[in-house]
Amino acid sequence: MHFHKKAERERIGKGRLLLHGTQTVSSEGHLVIGGVDAVELAHEFGTPLYVYDTALIRERIRQFKTAFAAYKELEWQVAYASKAFSTIAMIQLVNEFGLSLDVVSGGELYTALKAGFPAENIHFHGNNKSDDELVLALDAKIGIDIVDNFYELERLEELCASRDQKMEILLRVTPGVEAHTHEFIMTGHDDTKFGFNLDNGMADRAVLLALKAPHLILKGVHCHIGSQIFETEGFVRAIRIIFSYAEKWKDAYGFTMRVLNVGGGFGIKYTEEDLPLPLSKYIDSIVAAVCEESRARSLSIPAIWIEPGRSIIGESGTTLYTVGASKNIPGIRKYVAVDGGMADNIRPALYQAHYAAICANRAKDVADQSVTIAGKCCENGDVLIKESRLPESCRSGDILAVLCTGAYGYSMASHYNRLPNPAVVFVENGEADLVVRRETYDDLISNDLPLKTYSAH
Ligand SMILES: *Cc1c(COP(=O)(O)O)cnc(C)c1O
Secondary structure (H helix, E strand, C coil), rough: CHHHHHHHHHHHHCCCCCCCCCCCCCCCCCCEECCCEHHHHHHHHHCCEEEHHHHHHHHHHHHHHHHCCCCCCCCEEEEEEEHHHHCCCHHHHHHHCCHHHHHHHHHHHHHHHHHHCHHHHHHHHCCCHHHHHHHHHHHHHEEEEEEEEHHHHHHHHHHHHHHHCCEEEEEEEECCCCCCHHHHHCCCCCCCCEEECCCHHHHHHEEEEEECCCCCEEEECCCCCCECCCCCCCHHHHHHHHHHHHHHHHHHHCCCEEEEEECCCCCCCCCCCCCCCCCHHCCCCCCCHHHHHHHHHHCCCEEECCCCCCCHHHEEEEEEEEEEEEEECCCEEEEEEEEECCCCCCCCHHHCCCCCECCCCCCCCCCEEEEEEEECCCCCCCCCEEEEECCCCCCCEEEEEEEEECCHHHHCCCHHHHCCCEEEEEEEEEEEEEEEEEHHHHHHCCCCCCCCCCCCC
């Protein structure tokens, strides 16, 4: 049965292109994104190039908002997890929709503030925030701090006391639920660096300490069970577990959970193999579970917060590369190298993430050969796609589009091999806006200082 399904998927996958959002193919066989020819984008802005279909970003944000808006009495917040893709323009786009924003470092917080994002809508995450980062957050008067551990609880109370300032907080808890996803990006289970474990009493102690801290206002709890999740069961199980504790905390400490933040991790379609649910399905299941548990335990329904990252930005991003060298090893495989790789997209090397690609200037040609798309970094593991279908006609100088690279591509980019970071363009209605300029070689060395010279030998 399983075999048949897989064969069927392969047959379908070979026959058509996996396109997202506004992507289409022009009469001359060019990939078009946001009404702009991808080949022209590559020529105008150079490659590698991150291209974002902003209409699709807006659509995804609207889908989340619409799903929640169906519940009239409910209080809710959608916070964009900016670690997925944080630039000034992106944060401004998010702010147009009145979303909240998750930041996990001083750098992300600084970017948000510079983008003019309202501080009161910023949520601060992280398992090892420095004093400097906490002070930056306190100075800006951000909306809420998600406290991850006892050290932070203590530091934050001390800092608030020294400044005679109060701060609203959530406690990040670990419900011991594993999301059905890749091991390296699971965070909801017990053996994780994040959060207060529920089942060993850590979270109980944290609640008590937070309630006693004079300058901290405990609003509720947070959990994030993983990423690229294709089912709703993990969320529902986490919610049920948290509620069993919320009831206990109400009875024992008189604490009312006013906010339940269930994190992000909603799956997206990187390849034909990925079968994500409509975003509204995740929301409907989460809301149903929260309402049911609240009623069953006679607790008031808390505000429900979510933190989508990749499901807002992932599918809207495409990376354009220029095809260069290729190497055919008869009987083994054909390597096709592009002018980027693990420096602009670490995910395949980091956790075997899968992507699909299109030859952007031959999008109408039949993808009749299987090739391995390699990057240009000095690592044998610098492979973007192990098994990619491309047309036989694809050759050096062609433009290759790797799809669905909008999340954790640019934001995880490195300078390995001293590759300058690519530019980022937003495309919509036939227009392209440069939102991050390409780094130059001078940018790469701009913080380098020369060797100190001494006269002695
Ligand atoms: C990474 C992360 C998110 C976003 O995850 P996505 O898979 O991008 O939706 C949300 N909340 C927390 C706490 C995270 O660490």
